Amino acid sequence: MADLWRVAAIAATVVCGLSVDPAFARDPPLLSLTPEHFKATATLETDPLGRVVISTQKGFVDYSGPLHMLWHDEFLTASIDPKTGGKSFQVRADITYSGNWRYYQNAAYQAADGPRSVPATLIGKEAVNCAVGECLSTERVAFAVDEELLRQLAAAYVPGKPVIWPFKALAKTGPAYAGGLSNAEITGLLLKVDEFTHTPSVVAASPAGVRAALDLGVGGMAVAATAEQPNRAGILIIAVTPGSIAQKSGIIVGDILIEFNGRPVRQPADLQAAVAAGNAGSAVPIKLYRGTDPISLTAHF
Numbered sequence: 001m002a003d004l005w006r007v008a009a010i011a012a013t014v015v016c017g018l019s020v021d022p023a024f025a026r027d028p029p030l031l032s033l034t035p036e037h038f039k040a041t042a043t044l045e046t047d048p049l050g051r052v053v054i055s056t057q058k059g060f061v062d063y064s065g066p067l068h069m070l071w072h073d074e075f076l077t078a079s080i081d082p083k084t085g086g087k088s089f090q091v092r093a094d095i096t097y098s099g100n101w102r103y104y105q106n107a108a109y110q111a112a113d114g115p116r117s118v119p120a121t122l123i124g125k126e127a128v129n130c131a132v133g134e135c136l137s138t139e140r141v142a143f144a145v146d147e148e149l150l151r152q153l154a155a156a157y158v159p160g161k162p163v164i165w166p167f168k169a170l171a172k173t174g175p176a177y178a179g180g181l182s183n184a185e186i187t188g189l190l191l192k193v194d195e196f197t198h199t200p201s202v203v204a205a206s207p208a209g210v211r212a213a214l215d216l217g218v219g220g221m222a223v224a225a226t227a228e229q230p231n232r233a234g235i236l237i238i239a240v241t242p243g244s245i246a247q248k249s250g251i252i253v254g255d256i257l258i259e260f261n262g263r264p265v266r267q268p269a270d271l272q273a274a275v276a277a278g279n280a281g282s283a284v285p286i287k288l289y290r291g292t293d294p295i296s297l298t299a300h301f
Helices: 002-016 035-041 147-155 183-196 245-249 268-276
Strands: 043-046 052-055 072-080 087-098 104-111 114-119 121-128 136-144 164-171 177-182 218-223 234-240 256-260 283-290 293-300
Touching: 035 183, 052 183, 072 177, 072 183, 087 104, 087 147, 087 164, 087 177, 104 136, 114 136, 147 183, 147 218, 164 183, 164 234, 177 183, 218 256, 218 268, 234 245, 234 268, 245 293, 256 268
Parallel strands: none
Antiparallel strands: 043 052, 052 072, 072 087, 087 136, 104 114, 104 164, 121 136, 164 177, 218 234, 234 256, 256 283, 283 293
């Protein structure tokens, strides 16, 4: 009987209009998509205040819910004032879940200066299926993100090897929501913004003349030393690809990588060049900071 109620609830979801792909087409994996794809699929609209809004919502849709439904969606928007040239950026997340409202109020993510917690704004919400069983609730939330951070993430993009920049939406009641954006999507949005504003684009990013034959499997951004930690200048790890050499070697998000195979690294390009100079089958020493503790690891390629 419980299974019959579950089938009825899912059927009601379809009738009530949650996004369903009737063709059940297989969508390309997120990490197979390029900045050029996200730039080409970005949409431009004008909001009631006359600002131009550029969105990557159409760039990737993950139909992973029951009956191939849209269960969650994360994307970026940029708002541009044509009169002043002022820009603002937001991460948007549409989050669907079973049960009572969770009320997502804050977002947490890693930036170059450390972990950040920022307010999340409720854009809209809806609930369906409540009459036939447990409600399916959707909250549409947004939080602001700095252009400087986005450009740092885009600068760490390696062609053909995007990584996920993770974030969490924190609820008043119930579990947090773990989301993420490909740095290819971030790069694509900035390329579209630069095209619209006629700004020479400086996103995207691999060192000239370097062909990365090996792949460590991280995304990162440069961080400077501080007076308290004069030696802790390097690459802040903001993403680690599951199953990658980095993950197997013990590197985690939040580490600051300062040396790779005896070579100091201060910029993403330094790390890319150091990795590309390595050899398959080699064991490479890595030095990093985890918090204030220096740590040595070995990466096996």
